[in-house]
Amino acid sequence: MSGHAPSYYAATANRQDSRQTLSGVLNTDVCIIGAGFTGISAGLELAERGFSVIVLEAVRVGFGASGRNGGQIVNGYSRDLDVIAARYGATAGQLIGGMALEGGNIIRERVAKYNIDCNLVNGGLFAAFTQKQMCGLAHHRDVWASFGHHSLEMVDQAGLAAHVVTDEYVGGLIDHLGGHIHPLNLVQGEAAALESLGGQIFENSPVIDIDTGTHPVVKTAHGEVRAKYVLVCGNAYLGNLLPELATKIMPVSTQVLATEPLGDAAARLLPSNVCVEDCNYVLDYYRRSADNRILYGGGIVYGGADSAAIRAKIIPHMLKTFPSLKDARIDFAWSGNFALTLTRFPQVGKLSPKVYYSHGCSGHGVTTTHLLGRLLGEAVAGSPARFDVLAALPYYPFPGGKMFRVPLTALGAWYYGLRDRLGV
Ligand SMILES: Cc1cc2nc3c(=O)[nH]c(=O)nc-3n(C[C@H](O)[C@H](O)[C@H](O)COP(=O)(O)OP(=O)(O)OC[C@H]3O[C@@H](n4cnc5c(N)ncnc54)[C@H](O)[C@@H]3O)c2cc1C
Secondary structure (H helix, E strand, O other), X not given: OOOOOOOHHHHOOOOOOOOOOOOEEEEEEEEEEOOOHHHHHHHHHHHHOOOOEEEEOOOOOOOOHXXXXXXXXXXXXXXXHHHHHHXXXXXXXXXXXXXXXXXXXHHHHHHHHOOOOOOOEEEEEEEEOOHHHHHHHHHHHHHHHHOOOOOEEEEEHHHHOOOOOOOOOOEEEEEEEEEEOOHHHHHHHHHHHHHHOOOEEEOOOOOOEEEOOOOOEEEOOOEEEEEEEEEEOOHHHOOOOOHHHHOOOEEEEEEEEEEOOOOHHHHHHOOOOOEEEEOOXXXXXXXXXXXOOEEEXXXXXXXXXXXXXXXXXXXXXXXXXXXXXXXXXXXXXXXXXXXXXXXXXXXXXXXXXXXXXXEOOOOOOHHHHHHHHHHHHHHHOOOOHHHHHHHOOOOOOOOXXXXXXXXXXXXXXXXXXXXXXXXX
């Protein structure tokens, strides 16, 4: 599909046509910048509540991380609930912990309500290389149980064979409410749902300027939108449009490849069709596609640089897990950027009373972006209680400022990656 990364998803998307570019002056209740999960989720939430919505997308719906990710429905956040509660206090911790399954529920509700064809499969596995990681998973299960979430089940090494066939792991943790989807078809399906409710989406319409005042105006090269509210949902692809936001996150690139269709061989490697991510700091994540390819992701590059050698980087990881794939043809290899925060917890807030933002799911955003889209919608619709709790959380800047934050964070990742490799 033109305009998208050269991914398996773009090649197999349900919808291949593009939408019109913004021209002229339009008025709306809410203008949303960015047609990823966050922007489209917020737009759908608001359209369902009767608001008029215009979404401006620089490239195509799902062009960013949302249309090219691993497709893994990972519940919760990029930090565990006890860590979040310890950092932000019991009140915020209880609210955040209580919402940990909401994003996944929103996805499932929308897939059913709008009949979205995105190959939704239930079940996710966190795989452990060491007994120390198994202890971490057991702790994770217990923490989630203390928040009333009981979908997690420990699996020992023998039990693992029903889910993933490799010698790499000593055990794992199944999340029965995890799962996977074709992410581009999900975001495109949600976009179509938004349009069915009267929402307008313009593609190839990068926003070049925003007046964040009492009567916000959002400008593109050929038009402008005058809105009562603006939601900034550009995440790692926003660049320097709003420097205040650019300093809060770091774009990080991760890579995915797709094998050729493998027929029954794919099911022999992943018999229960769960998606898998391992417990390492720099983790591998993989799953079967609907047409029985293995989609294998991993690796990170700080600073948003695209990897020129995705195959060289990811194939050794894949073959370590699944040596039998040594002769498998690789049909697609692509990379994409997510937005990292120092705390790995997303940030929401207001740039002015009428301009809100949300970003920084830090690599686990398929579910959380859906939750945050709902919170943005609630805030605009006059029920800001949950949004306000998140917006009030303290913000921690990356150490090293603009010049040194990338090397310092990369150094941290290298250190934790080394610990993983040494098994300590
Ligand atoms: C390769 C990869 C694999 C991943 N795998 C997983 C996974 O398996 N599970 C998981 O939970 N998370 C995963 N993630 C993270 C997850 O995909 C993201 O957290 C999530 O999709 C972010 O959604 P978003 O809507 O906030 O941002 P994006 O999807 O990046 O959307 C932002 C949109 O804003 C647009 N935009 C930016 N600037 C402008 C502008 N000036 N004007 C108009 N539009 C603009 C961009 O073009 C883009 O389409 C992965 C990320 C990547 C990159």
